[in-house]
Amino acid sequence: MKFFRLDSSIRVEDSVTRALADLVEAEWTRAHPDAEFVRRDLGRRPLPAIWPAAAAGLTIAPDARTDEQRVAAALAAELTDEFLAADAYLIAVPMYNFGVPQQVRHWIDLIITDPRADDVNLPIVPGRPAVLVEATGGGYSPGTPREGWDHLTPYLHRILGDVWGLDVLTVRAELTAADTNPAMTHLRPLARQTLAEARTTAQDHARTVAERLRGVPSDQPAAEFGTRLSAATR
Template sequence: MSTIFRLDASIRQDGSVTRAVADTLEETIAEELGSPAVVRRDLGSNPIDPTLWPLAAFAGYTPEEQRTPEQVAAIQDAAALADEVVSADVLVFAVPLYNFGVSQHFKAWYDLVATDPRLSVGQSTVTGKPAFLVTARGGGYGAGTPREGWDHATGWMRRVLEDVWGLDLDVIETELTLAEVTPQMAELRDLAREQLAESHETARRSGRSVTIKLRPAA
């Protein structure tokens, strides 16, 4: 049986665009793979303790017999998180843009899981696995907009998922997600709805590509 690993970082349960688009993506992938197992990691409702990262990081440079109980526990936590990633056949990361940067919940998770040797720089054991990054931005950040260059999250996430881990990554981006609740963005609401609909369609199309990506090379 195939396994999907799905990570959500939105602090919203209801009304989250990343969760909604990831739902469409997951449903499509599940149809393609025939009822796979789904391992969920909801960082929005169950965040990683950020104090674990320095414990695990310094433990890697500490002889095993000299590690503190706290360091040992942190290493074990990192290994458990890494198990979820390494054992999956397909990975879905649903992470919104917060305050122009990376979600602190996603960053804390990545920092800890990357201390595991299987997911550290230059030693990735997930290279080539199909993966999807679903992200959303409240405003417009494209070329020519006032906020061009203010998205400091998507580039970083692509770097660590594509270049460090070597994942075969598709990125599904949705903008203007705050238009419906922001009076100053009222004139952009039709465009925002179009973008959201396009993101769901992209999720369906991308999800249907999974079986091709999982097919062994000839």
């Protein structure tokens, strides 16, 4: 069994997405103590800005590529290798400036330059389970002043679910800036409530995925069993 965990918060201490992801990981470790975790931390170690070189190299024969294009293609292959090898996924992403952090978008863009992932009409990990952890400093739910400003969730669900084929369960904490923003003082009780609900949801989703993976035959990799697992639990 192999789990893939992606962190992307630029904060190490007091990161809500990291803390919620830790809850998911703890549940998975409890259920599958022998499982391997493959980690990619884009917040602490952002990828080099070489997507333009990777994209430019797509239309050039490998032996005609520049050194930079070859390095970019090799990194894209490495990212795709570790992504394809997992049986389940934990993706932790905070909202920055109403959308996806640039380090996450760069990771996605690089994977899509790999020949195994460049056809966005052909899912690369169909049916495999994923927990998506999100955190937003403000509130973007229906009826709030900034309803419709959330450009994080729709994009990630398009890529992770519709393009790559993951079966995504989402954990979301809102109003995480309330404790530090004086203008949001009146929202602090609601922020604590939504965080407590997110913690419960994180653990529930983690248990759901762990239970699904228990149904994988011992002689068959979970990744190969993903499509039938997904169909059986919907």
